[in-house]
Amino acid sequence: MTSTGAKGETTTTRPRRSRADKATAIVQAACEVFGRDGYSRASIDTIATEAGASTRTIYNHFPGGKEELFRSVMQWSSERVRDEQLAQLRRYLDPERPPHPDDLERDLLVLARAWVGLMADFRDHFSLVRHIYAEAGHIPPEVLEAWQEAGPRAVGREVTAAMSALADRRLIDVHGDPAQATVHFMALISTEITQRSYWGLSPLPQEEADRLTAAGVRAFLRAYGSAG
């Protein structure tokens, strides 16, 4: 994988700064370009230019070429956004500290808005996701599986745990299937925004997005609120 000198390694050779920085610069630029143009349309030259690197350097860091680079970008971007989503989840809906019943709708709404906000903050990522779904038939199944597991499913599990916690406190009624409630919650708050904005390509006005999010939360509470 990494460079192996021909000599012994008595010397702790650590080219530290430049190397790692170049690698992340490349991955970051690749995320932008892949997200904008998709796998086929994206060219190594474009990525190199936007990364401020030469194509040769790309092949030094990613001997597997374009495919390996794409896989690396998938993984990197997925983990980054997952961590951010989990942070928002824990900030606004910590399973350890369930909200007061009166605050439930407000808390869910804040969480939903935070998540919708992430779609704008990580536009590149969600563009990439769009392309991943489109190209799913051309991505090795085990790569796809690893991506799902590290990203979307990891988030889903945590949200499901939060839903279970809410159900335990009788704040909502998950009707026996917290995972189902999770999927419905996410669908209700994000489907219309996702589609109307073309997955973030042409964002909706803030107030419109807020309106749709609030409508989604209210519908969710009508379907899953313990009072209803």
Added chain:
Amino acid sequence: MTSTGAKGETTTTRPRRSRADKATAIVQAACEVFGRDGYSRASIDTIATEAGASTRTIYNHFPGGKEELFRSVMQWSSERVRDEQLAQLRRYLDPERPPHPDDLERDLLVLARAWVGLMADFRDHFSLVRHIYAEAGHIPPEVLEAWQEAGPRAVGREVTAAMSALADRRLIDVHGDPAQATVHFMALISTEITQRSYWGLSPLPQEEADRLTAAGVRAFLRAYGSAG
């Protein structure tokens, strides 16, 4: 590539059909190939082969080349599926003949299952939609707009009309926004199936799809049922 004799083989002895047939054969094959491979990866040669035509014929029918062909495929496929979706809608949820209250859940479920079934019947189309969303940034806005209008939005309007009719009969409560109820209905019945099956790429088992659809309908009725 293919077996080509020195002279024209007897393969061309088929009864010649009209010009329009060739055009639809090309569009149909293009729909398959674009749906499978996406715009960039799809090659004119592949489309020609699968259509049983020569590349020259494609350019005769579509002087605008690959782009015009893609636009034609978008329009053709979109209208075809829209008509089928509208047919199912009218069959199971005719605004002129609202269902008996006791039958509402059953009727919605049948409609939802029929729609999910269409995702399998028109796999090519939905693969194409996937690619349209991914490539949205590379499609002229007016083309995208025309496609939305002729396809998804046309269906959405009819469903909204049906929702309004149900609301008028007090069978559901749309909370003042039948269009919103429509979007939520569609999101609840199809989001999870769409994602888990990769937009139909690897279909879910029938019973699992049925279970998810039923859960979506029940959640919808909890959120929008007039009794709840």
Added chain:
DNA sequence: TAAAAAGTAAAACGATGGTTGTAATAGACC
């Protein structure tokens, strides 16, 4: 300071693919 590691620029190679031109072939219609 010198060696080693990393990066860069430019050229080249091979393959693919969109597109066009041309000549030949086979039905359709008078």
Added chain:
DNA sequence: GGTCTATTACAACCATCGTTTTACTTTTTA
């Protein structure tokens, strides 16, 4: 039959692109 149209096979052109090679420069480390 004779003409017209649609189609086809085939070659050619040109651009793009992934990838490698080569030679050269910069940075890091010992």
